[in-house]
Amino acid sequence: MTRSTDGGLLSSQEAAERVAASLKKRGRSERRFQYLGIAAITCSILFLVLLFTGIFSKGIPGMFQHYVTLEVFLDKNRMDPQGDMSPDSLYTGDARGLVNESLMSALGNPEGRKAKRAARSILSSSSPSRLAEFAVKHPELIGQKVAVKFAVDDDIDSFMRGFISRETPESDRRINNQIIEFVDRLNQASLISYEFSDYLFSGSASRDAEIAGIKGALIGSIWTLGVCLLIAFPLGVATAVYLEEIAPKNRVTEIIEININNLAAVPSVVFGIMGLAIFIIAFGMPRSIPLVGGIVLALMTLPTIIISSRAAIRAVPPSIRDAALGVGASKMQTILHHVIPPALPGMLTGTIIGMAQALGETAPLLMIGMVAFIVDVPGGVTEPATALPVQIFMWADFAERMFIQKTSAAIIVLLAFLITMNAGAIILRKKLERRW
Amino acid sequence: MTDEVIDIKPMDFQDREVPDETVGEVHVKNPRMTARNVSVYYGDKLAVDNVTLDVGTSEVIAFVGPSGCGKSTLLRCYNRMNDTIDICRMEGDINIDGDDINDPKIDVVSLRARVGMVFQKPNPFPKSIFENIAYGPRIHGLAKDSVELDEIVERSLERAGLWSEVKDRLDQPGTSLSGGQQQRLCIARAVAVGPEVILMDEPCSALDPIATAKVEELISELRKQYTIVIVTHSMQQAARVSDRTAYFHLGKLVEVGETNEIFTRPAHRLTEDYITGRFG
Numbered sequence: 001m002t003r004s005t006d007g008g009l010l011s012s013q014e015a016a017e018r019v020a021a022s023l024k025k026r027g028r029s030e031r032r033f034q035y036l037g038i039a040a041i042t043c044s045i046l047f048l049v050l051l052f053t054g055i056f057s058k059g060i061p062g063m064f065q066h067y068v069t070l071e072v073f074l075d076k077n078r079m080d081p082q083g084d085m086s087p088d089s090l091y092t093g094d095a096r097g098l099v100n101e102s103l104m105s106a107l108g109n110p111e112g113r114k115a116k117r118a119a120r121s122i123l124s125s126s127s128p129s130r131l132a133e134f135a136v137k138h139p140e141l142i143g144q145k146v147a148v149k150f151a152v153d154d155d156i157d158s159f160m161r162g163f164i165s166r167e168t169p170e171s172d173r174r175i176n177n178q179i180i181e182f183v184d185r186l187n188q189a190s191l192i193s194y195e196f197s198d199y200l201f202s203g204s205a206s207r208d209a210e211i212a213g214i215k216g217a218l219i220g221s222i223w224t225l226g227v228c229l230l231i232a233f234p235l236g237v238a239t240a241v242y243l244e245e246i247a248p249k250n251r252v253t254e255i256i257e258i259n260i261n262n263l264a265a266v267p268s269v270v271f272g273i274m275g276l277a278i279f280i281i282a283f284g285m286p287r288s289i290p291l292v293g294g295i296v297l298a299l300m301t302l303p304t305i306i307i308s309s310r311a312a313i314r315a316v317p318p319s320i321r322d323a324a325l326g327v328g329a330s331k332m333q334t335i336l337h338h339v340i341p342p343a344l345p346g347m348l349t350g351t352i353i354g355m356a357q358a359l360g361e362t363a364p365l366l367m368i369g370m371v372a373f374i375v376d377v378p379g380g381v382t383e384p385a386t387a388l389p390v391q392i393f394m395w396a397d398f399a400e401r402m403f404i405q406k407t408s409a410a411i412i413v414l415l416a417f418l419i420t421m422n423a424g425a426i427i428l429r430k431k432l433e434r435r436w
Numbered sequence: 437m438t439d440e441v442i443d444i445k446p447m448d449f450q451d452r453e454v455p456d457e458t459v460g461e462v463h464v465k466n467p468r469m470t471a472r473n474v475s476v477y478y479g480d481k482l483a484v485d486n487v488t489l490d491v492g493t494s495e496v497i498a499f500v501g502p503s504g505c506g507k508s509t510l511l512r513c514y515n516r517m518n519d520t521i522d523i524c525r526m527e528g529d530i531n532i533d534g535d536d537i538n539d540p541k542i543d544v545v546s547l548r549a550r551v552g553m554v555f556q557k558p559n560p561f562p563k564s565i566f567e568n569i570a571y572g573p574r575i576h577g578l579a580k581d582s583v584e585l586d587e588i589v590e591r592s593l594e595r596a597g598l599w600s601e602v603k604d605r606l607d608q609p610g611t612s613l614s615g616g617q618q619q620r621l622c623i624a625r626a627v628a629v630g631p632e633v634i635l636m637d638e639p640c641s642a643l644d645p646i647a648t649a650k651v652e653e654l655i656s657e658l659r660k661q662y663t664i665v666i667v668t669h670s671m672q673q674a675a676r677v678s679d680r681t682a683y684f685h686l687g688k689l690v691e692v693g694e695t696n697e698i699f700t701r702p703a704h705r706l707t708e709d710y711i712t713g714r715f716g
Binding site for chain 1: 517520522548552553555559562572625626629
């Protein structure tokens with residue numbers, strides 16, 4: 001039955017026509033929206049690919065370096081002046097002389113001071129201590145002739161990678177013709193190898209790129225994150241539980257809530273300044289220690305943990321609380337037995353994400369002095385340390401060509417940690433997630 | 437003709453005048469719980485208006501009335517579940533066996549052990565069937581050892597008519613049961629702490645007819661040991677399971693009496709209109 005057009009109503013035929021017309025328009029705008037979305041996603045994937053190719057193309061080579069294999073005769077008398085095979089004795093022995101002798105013999109015993117100096121500059125300055133270390137690890141090999149791999153100096157490494165060109169005039173080159181000749185000679189004898197850098201994970205901060213590693217920074221990061229976790233997790237969960245379950249909903253709690261949300265948006269460097277002012281200047285705690293770093297990062301992470309924990313608590317249906325109260329559980333029993341357990345996965349997810357955030361944080365650590373040049377691996381939370389992102393920041397500042405590669409290699413390690421942590425959070429959420 | 441059309445339309449109960457006096461006998465001979473001049477406010481809003489009502493020992497009393505009439509609110513007063521709502525405030529007295537439940541000396545935890553509750557939606561804990569039942573006895577220290585606890589769990593499930601269905605899978609989650617079984621599990625959970633009174637807030641509204649029939653059957657069984665207060669939207673259910681029925685309207689207790697009296701000869705016009713389905 002067709003309605004008449006009186007009273008402002010259209011006939012059904014007319015209405016159908018208009019609907020068809022508007023449908024076309026709607027379809028167009030929906031398609032437009034779709035294309036926009038696809039374009040956005042393509043764009044971000046492109047950037048991600050660019051980022052990763054950039055980092056990996058520099059970082060993967062940064063994990064490798066060139067070594068020279070030398071036959072060294074481990075002369076007992078010279079290696080071990082005290083004669084007791086103790087590390088003390090081995091480190092004070094004449095490892096330098098032994099390394100030099102075998103290097104010279106590998107190069108055909110060049111004559112002249114200049115040539116000898118050129119030959120010595122091929123090896124990393126850390127080579128004698130590497131030999132001593134080798135002797136400490138393998139005391140049974142003393143008195144024999146063994147093949148030991150020594151890292152080449154970072155300039156030689158640059159040359160081997162083609163960053164230093166032979167065509168450059170000698171005066172503009174960091175290595176002279178004599179050195180190049182020696183390197184060629186070693187190369188022809190296939191004594192130079194290119195392999196995974198054992199300094200990257202076992203070495204600490206150093207001015208020499210070839211022996212610089214991230215061990216100290218990594219351990220420092222672990223100490224710092226440990227402190228951060230120990231403070232932020234209990235504090236964050238307790239705050240979330242209090243605000244969600246116990247606190248009355250009034251103006252005060254509302255203000256606290258707003259401030260926590262605002263705190264999540266405060267730039268991290270501000271937390272660093274606050275840490276400097278409160279913990280180091282006011283409380284007189286030492287600079288550069290993981291304890292202070294951990295506290296500062298905990299303050300920075302707290303909002304993330306609180307917000308995600310509150311969301312997790314809110315996701316526990318009220319009917320479960322009613323059920324517990326209904327059988328006579330007290331408020332604390334209800335919270336401890338029935339609210340926190342199902343909310344825990346969500347809380348942990350938020351915590352892991354907060355920790356990952358803290359792991360990548362540089363600015364606050366700079367403010368509290370964790371940017372110092374620290375060679376020793378920190379043995380505790382009160383020993384001077386640096387952290388992985390700060391190490392990257394420092395390396396990026398060094399002029400040597402090889403540090404650029406080391407920086408990228410360290411970034412890969414940092415990214416690997418971050419991705420592992422985030423993946424862990426996702427797996428945890430998927431695994432423990434409960435549907436009501 | 438047009439007049440008739442208007443008459444058939446459900447009447448807007450808001451327009452109706454509600455009497456101040458309750459029709460029927462609010463007192464019983466041996467009351468288990470007594471409510472005297474109870475009013476409940478949500479903020480400024482009056483939800484229960486000056487209700488006086490006895491709940492007799494070992495009787496099933498049904499609270500009926502249109503949505504928003506305050507029957508659930510009053511029910512939640514009996515075990516102080518309204519304490520969990522910040523803006524909720526109660527006036528008047530409620531006694532259990534002569535003890536004032538709002539007395540500061542009475543621990544709300546012990547009150548809720550004496551007055552159990554079953555909710556509208558089955559809400560088993562996301563734990564095993566065994567743990568669901570064992571939780572209450574455990575927190576109240578009812579069982580001396582695990583043998584006694586096993587016994588309590590078995591008895592409670594038996595009493596809820598669930599034992600034969602679940603005895604082989606006590607370690608499975610309570611949420612894996614069907615809706616009707618879950619609700620009976622909740623009843624067993626309430627029974628496990630040995631209450632005197634069981635409050636049921638529309639226990640069958642989320643269940644299918646067969647599960648509803650089972651729960652109703654269970655209520656008839658439980659009336660031997662427990663006093664049961666049941667809020668329901670189903671007139672037939674009230675007629676089937678209850679000894680007495682109380683009809684609420686806009687926060688007031690309009691009429692209370694023996695169930696068959698109420699359903700056959702309602703004294704108040706509002707009650708009659710409601711039970712005959714004129715509005716609601």
